[in-house]
Amino acid sequence: MSVSTEDKVKRTWGYVAEFDTAASVYEAAKAMKEYGYRRWDVHSPFPIHGMDAAMGLGPSYLSRIVFCGGLMGSLTALVLQFGTQVGLYPTIVQGKPDNLFTIPAFFPVTFELTILFSAFTILFSLLVIIRLPRLHHPLFESKLFTGFSDDKFIISVEARDPKFAREGTREFLQSIGAKQVELVEEEL
Amino acid sequence: MNEYISKKDLPDGGEFFDSSKVGLLKGLLGLVGGVCLVATLIILFSFSRSAGEEPKLGDWASYSYLFAVTFFFTLAVGGLFWTILHHATNSGWGIVVRRQMENIAGLIPFLFALMIPFFFTQVRDDLWEFEPLYRDLVAKTEPEVAPALKKDHEHWKHELDAWTGKVDSTKKLIAAGKSSAGEGAQLQVRLKEAEANVALLTRHEPTEATVRHAIQDKSNHLLTHKWNMYFHASKLRLILYAVAFILMVWLLRKWSITTDKEGGERLFLRSRYWSCFFLLPFGVGFTFLMIDFLMALNYEWFSTMWGVYLFAGAALNSMALLIIVVTLLRENGYLQKVVSLEHYHLMGKLLFAFCVFWAYIAFSQFFLIWYANIAEETRFYLLRNAEWWNAASIVLVVGHFFIPFVILLWRPVKKNPRVISFVGVWCLLMHALDIYWIVIPERAPSLTAGNTPKLWSGEAVILDVIAFLGVGCTLAYVFLERLKGVSLYPCRDPRLNESINVAN
Structure with a gap:
């Protein structure tokens, strides 16, 4: 027994607009930025040089989180090693000192833990930021959108954007050179 | 993104350095460099001790000169x-x-010209002690060789005769055929042994x-029978490195400048092709030159990471x-x-990368030696952690790694x-400081070895400064002089547009 589409409760997710060339999508991205859209993205079959500048993307704040992660790794390693081998149970090996100057012996572990913590921080904070893993995305409903993995360039605008308007955005997308514009809806 | 700039927006023949604007600076550099360099060379050659004497001004200055030349050589080599x-990686950005x-x-060619003093014995003997030591060893042991050879040869002849006699007598016994089967087998064994x-x-x-080797070996096994002791091997090597490096520099520069005039891809492709091969003589030459110059300051010490260590510093600081x-x-x-x-x-990214690479190599070298704690290896670091050198070592760790590392992490920087x-x-x-810390700690202990041992000679620092200024200002003068003749960027390189508009 199939459920007719009319029976489903749907909500507007946003628009996808199709462009034919990298140059046109580049210009369109600039226009999008100038108009003031905030929740939108460009999808292309290959990386376009200068696109992040055209879109007005700033540097990622991931690096700051990773710096903290790396710092945590260094501190964990140093505290565990100094705490156990210098503080709690001073271990003297080959006449090496049991004070601050034994720090070279602890460097390899510190180095490795710094990298390990940084790598984990990158992976997991990235997953949190981009909200992965998820099973489905409304964009996958769009016929137009699939073209981005072949030979089309797509701009998607979310309805959550403060400047989004059901008719206005469609007209704006067409005015900046979109060949086709499609409304994307998500099922609730 | 900035607007796209292509070759059409640039002046046709490239940009040229206007050397008339820096006439005063150049004159000043030439004057200071020339005076200091001449002073250093005069000190180097006029005030040299003869064997057994207290070190004189020229002996202290040998180390100053080595420090100055090595410092600027690493920059040029970088x-x-x-x-x-x-070229070899086919990079476009730079x-x-x-x-x-x-x-x-x-x-580099000028630096090799400045290395000419290192061909003279009075400079070499101060820096690389194994050479006078080896000469002394030869002088001391040479009279013993002839009598020892005679004695050895007599002993050898005696042995040889005895065993030859045994072979003959056993053969006779076997030929006579009078022995029993068991005895016959024994005779065969004896014959084989003989x-x-x-x-x-x-x-x-x-x-x-x-015989000479055996005698020298007994006296000092570190010095004897090393192939590099003979035929002025390290001088020959220096000439070889000079030829190889100058050839590489000259060819790459010539091809690059010719492309400025004729354009096209011919020489660009040729540079790329040959650069892959140049990497090998570059690596081998630089490594062994640094071994000859710096590691040889203490002939008893060795480190397998020496070449990489100096290379990391060279690449970092050249950037x-x-x-x-x-x-x-x-x-x-x-x-x-x-x-x-x-x-x-x-x-900046490359500067950062090589800052980390230098620290990685420097630490690995220290760490392996420190942890293994073998006397013949630790002496390098013992000397450099004695008294105030310890402060220099710590400054090096903090200043050469931690400070630039933290600063260069930031993109805006x-x-x-x-x-x-x-x-x-x-x-x-x-x-x-790094090169100073490598060269100068060897100076006072080496020069005062036979007399009153000293760790440090404060007065000699002025010689270091003079040598540094002499070599540095002269090279800066040469650099400015050579800047004016050719375009400041390869104006007709086939990939210039890509490089100008690079984004990362």
Whole structure:
């Protein structure tokens, strides 16, 4: 027994607009930025040089989180090693000192833990930021959108954007050179 | 993104350095450099001790001169490295700054000219003690060789005769055929043994060379029978390195400048092809030159990471110098259109990478020696942690690694020409300390070895400064002089547009 589409409760997710060339999508991205859209993205079959500048993307704040992660790794390693081998149970090996100057012996572990913590921080904070893993995305409903993995360039605008308007955005997308514009809806 | 700049927006024949604007600076550099260099050379050759005396001014100055020449040589060699690497990896980003890499590498021939004093015994003997020690050893042991050879040869002849006699007598017994089966087998065994001994002795007839080796070995096994002791091997090697390096520098520069005139891809492709091969003589030559110059300061010490350690410092600080040179040119109105902040970002990234690489190598070298705690290896670090050298070591760890590391982590720093140039100046200062810390601690202990041992001679620092200024200002003068003749960037390189508009 199939459920007719009319029976489903749907909500507007946003628009996808199709462009034919990298140059046109580049210009369109600039226009999008100038108009003031905030929740939108460009999808292309290959990386376009200068696109992040055209879109007005700033540097990622991931690096700051990773710096903290790396710092945590260094501190964990140093505290565990100094705490156990210098503080709690001073271990003297080959006449090496049991004070601050034994720090070279602890460097390899510190180095490795710094990298390990940084790598984990990158992976997991990235997953949190981009909200992965998820099973489905409304964009996958769009016929137009699939073209981005072949030979089309797509701009998607979310309805959550403060400047989004059901008719206005469609007209704006067409005015900046979109060949086709499609409304994307998500099922609730 | 900035607007796209293509070759059409640039002056046709490239940009040229106007040397009339820096006439005063050049004159000053030439004057200071010339005076200091001449003073150093006069001190080097006029005030040298003869064997057994207290060290004189010239002996202290040998180390100053080695320090100065090595410091600037590592910078110039780094320029060659970046040029070769840029070609060999088919990089596009740095074509606009490649001419400055070539200019820095272009100092290499002059540095080899400045190395001529290292061919003279009075300078060599102060720096590389194994040479006078080896000469003394030869002088001391040579009279013993002839009598020892005679004695050895007599003993050998006696042995050989005895075993030859045994072979003959056993053969006779076997031929007579009077023995029983058991005795016959025994005779065969005896014959085999005797024949083997005869063969062994024939192979090992004592010669003059083997006897000399044995005598020298007993006296000082570290010095003897090393192939590099003979035929002035290290001088020959220095000539070989000079030829190889000058050839590489000259060819790459010539091809690059010719492309400025004729354009096209011919020489660009040729540079790329040959640079892959140049990497090998570059690596081998630099490693062994640094072993000959610096590791040989203490002939009993060795480190397998020595070449990489010096190379890391060279590549790092040459990049620092490149950033400073490009910034100075831009501050004076050159390269405005071709070099963008993206190039600074890329150069800053390489500076950062090699800062980490230097620390990695320096730490690994220290760590393995420190942990293994073998007396013949630890002496390098023991000397450099004695008294005030310890402070220098700690400054090196903090200043050469931690400070630039933390600063260069920030992207805005890498994209700010002035700030990153200051970081570059800081790196160069630390590199000077690094080379100073390698060369100078050997000086006082080596020179005062036979007399009153000293760890440090404060008065000699003035010689270090004079030598440093002499070599440095002279090279800066040469650099400015050579800057004017050719375009400041490869103006007709086939991939110039790609390089100008690079984004990362």
